[in-house]
Amino acid sequence: MAKSALWWQRDALKWLVLALCVMITGYLVVLMYAQGEYLFAIVTLILLSSGLIIFFRRRAQAWRYVWPGLAGMVLFVLFPLACTIAIAFTNYSSTNQLSFERARQVLMDRQFQAGDSYAFSLWSTADKQWRLLLKSPGDKQFITPPFALVGKGEQTLTLTETQQEPAGERAMLRDITKNRQALAQLTARLPDGTQLRMSSLRQFSGTQPLYRLGEDNSLTDKQTGKVWYANDDTGFWQTKDANQQWTSEKLSPGYTVAVGWDNFLRVLTDKGIQQPFIAIFIWTVIFAALTVLLTVAVGMVLACLMQWEALKGRAVYRLLLILPYAVPAFISILIFKGLFNQSFGEINMMLDGLFGIKPAWFSDPAMARTMLVIVNTWLGYPYMMILCMGLLKAIPDDLYEASALDGATPLQNFFRITLPLLIKPLTPLMIASFAFNFNNFVLILLLTDGGPDRLGTTTPAGYTDLLVSYTWRIAFEGGGGQNFGLAAAIATLIFLLVGALALFNLRFTRIKTD
Incomplete structure (x- = not known):
């Protein structure tokens, strides 16, 4: 009876350790997938699945002593080696690190100042939140409801016209400088729908997206009217001359494209x-x-x-x-x-x-x-x-x-x-x-x-x-x-x-x- 109880405790401990490892590894797989590291997530999932098969099947018992070494070799030797070889066939560099979709999104997020500038001040509230007060060039005042400066994530605040300054203490310049990153992520919307964003430590200004996206993934500069086309040979958006030939002008960041044997040929030529x-x-x-x-x-x-x-x-x-x-x-x-x-x-x-x-x-x-x-x-x-x-x-x-x-x-x-x-x-x-x-x-x-x-x-x-x-x-x-x-x-x-x-x-x- 004592031997049976001891066997049960030992077996329960083994299952508990395995369950804990599966939970931790599964969480890491989900985390990597959420961060966009799909390749790492797939490799980790394959290693986890093969480990579970080996440890749960009696016929694969002999592989239990070999699998940790093989998994380590795949994860820390073969996988980095395969990634290095794969990168050798691309234009991956400090200027071409992003995927096409990510690079396009970065460019589409760029904005330019369009419209009036509004002087702003920041006021604290009793519940340790803040209110934003904007003054237009025509001496009109607009204020936001209380909000928290979270430091990350975009926030859109609706402005309402007011005749008086809010109650509370006005933030000093050092407080605005300290929370500059959070303020830069605020979008203030006027009653007429105009959107304002922080343009300096003293002003909010009307902004618009700098580029307009075309059906062929071209980007049109709203300020200059210049059209930029995606060049899949170089991994940049570039302009074309009158003969429809690529010019040397290009937008950064670029995106990663496959270049075949170009890097190897470059070493030789x-x-x-x-x-x-x-x-x-x-x-x-x-x-x-x-x-x-x-x-x-x-x-x-x-x-x-x-x-x-x-x-x-x-x-x-x-x-x-x-x-x-x-x-x-x-x-x-x-x-x-x-x-x-x-x-x-x-x-x-x-x-x-x-x-x-x-x-x-x-x-x-x-x-x-x-x-x-x-x-x-x-x-x-x-x-x-x-x-x-x-x-x-x-x-x-x-x-x-x-x-x-x-x-x-x-x-x-x-x-x-x-x-x-x-x-x-x-x-x-x-x-x-x-x-x-x-x-x-x-x-x-x-x-x-x-x-x-x-x-x-x-x-x-x-x-x-x-x-x-x-x-x-x-x-x-x-x-x-x-x-x-x-x-x-x-x-x-x-x-x-x-x-x-x-x-x-x-x-x-x-x-x-x-």
């Missing part, structure tokens, strides 16, 4: 992008390869020294050499940024005192790249040293004893025994390190920010930029509007390159059995 892209790609490969080579070389040599039994105080040296790995990378990078300062850095002070030179570490492209390799080697060698120290333990001492009988020197032992036996198990880790440094964004951002900048490029690019930092600069620093579509195209190319490296790694490290 636009000289302002092609040249820096190729140069940055070559530098990225060189930087990653040099970093792997130097970190492995330094780490391997230091690991061999730490295994040298004749060396006294090896524990202290080992601790000191591992310290760069223990300190957070961003702290070390910022310290090196100060050390390499051209005018006040300790490194230039020493070089000036010893050799009379003060390299321009941040303004000269060659010196900036050299600085990056030095700093990254410092950050990466402890990891390789720790790996090599562990691998050295697996090398039989008999090999060194046999070589000693043949009269081999320590240098010959290193190149004929140690290096061949270490390089094979290190190869997969070296390839992984190459892929990591291929996308070493933090180092570039904190140390050089991609500089010094290249001249004559269509997009912002620097001599020390890696492909990942170049993509980031296009997405968030691009002149004339942040170009997320182009950045997504380059990110897709980076994904293909890194994916090719991963496949090469898997193929290279595959264990072959006889």
Whole structure:
């Protein structure tokens, strides 16, 4: 009986937790749908439905242990990747973020002042509400019923003519400034139907919609009579000349349209992008390869020294050499940024005192790249040293004893025994390190920010930029509007390159059995 009660409690707790998860996830799905994030809502709903099927069906019991990992991969890896690839085929940017319907609505909401201006004052009431008093140029007064300044949401207030000021305290200018956002959302309607909106901190004015919508989604400017047509090739409303050709005039905001392979072709054909892209790609490969080579070389040599039994105080040296790995990378990078300062850095002070030179570490492209390799080697060698120290333990001492009988020197032992036996198990880790440094964004951002900048490029690019930092600069620093579509195209190319490296790694490290 006791076992049955315990089983019931445990089963009830499981159902309670599942019901709670379903309720929370269901609420998030509804919230995302209400906010217009339909794609996120659909993906979350699919994951929730598949999870319920797996957890409620006995035949799918084995999938219960795999589903959380698969759901996390779909939600945080595959879904962002699919969105990035999808954006690469659009003109999505800071000027073309909205859908066609949303962009049209934003433009239709624009108004212009038409008619007289009315001086206004704000009066408080006994129940902590407000009344709006307007005075016309002809000294007529109009007042609204009490209302609350809610701060969000449009309000329409009906005005009635009055001969006297309302009871209560008149709001000071600071109160009007404080509630300016809420006042800007008020629409005051005169008895004759004229609508007034706040035009300054002292006045309400008659307003009208600036554009009139045509059947072909054209927008006619009521003030100038100019007609704007939706151009689905550029994602903007533009005007046409006498020959019905598109002009350079356009309205913002624009809307998102599919551009096919244009972003990818732009990388290959636009000289302002092609040249820096190729140069940055070559530098990225060189930087990653040099970093792997130097970190492995330094780490391997230091690991061999730490295994040298004749060396006294090896524990202290080992601790000191591992310290760069223990300190957070961003702290070390910022310290090196100060050390390499051209005018006040300790490194230039020493070089000036010893050799009379003060390299321009941040303004000269060659010196900036050299600085990056030095700093990254410092950050990466402890990891390789720790790996090599562990691998050295697996090398039989008999090999060194046999070589000693043949009269081999320590240098010959290193190149004929140690290096061949270490390089094979290190190869997969070296390839992984190459892929990591291929996308070493933090180092570039904190140390050089991609500089010094290249001249004559269509997009912002620097001599020390890696492909990942170049993509980031296009997405968030691009002149004339942040170009997320182009950045997504380059990110897709980076994904293909890194994916090719991963496949090469898997193929290279595959264990072959006889």
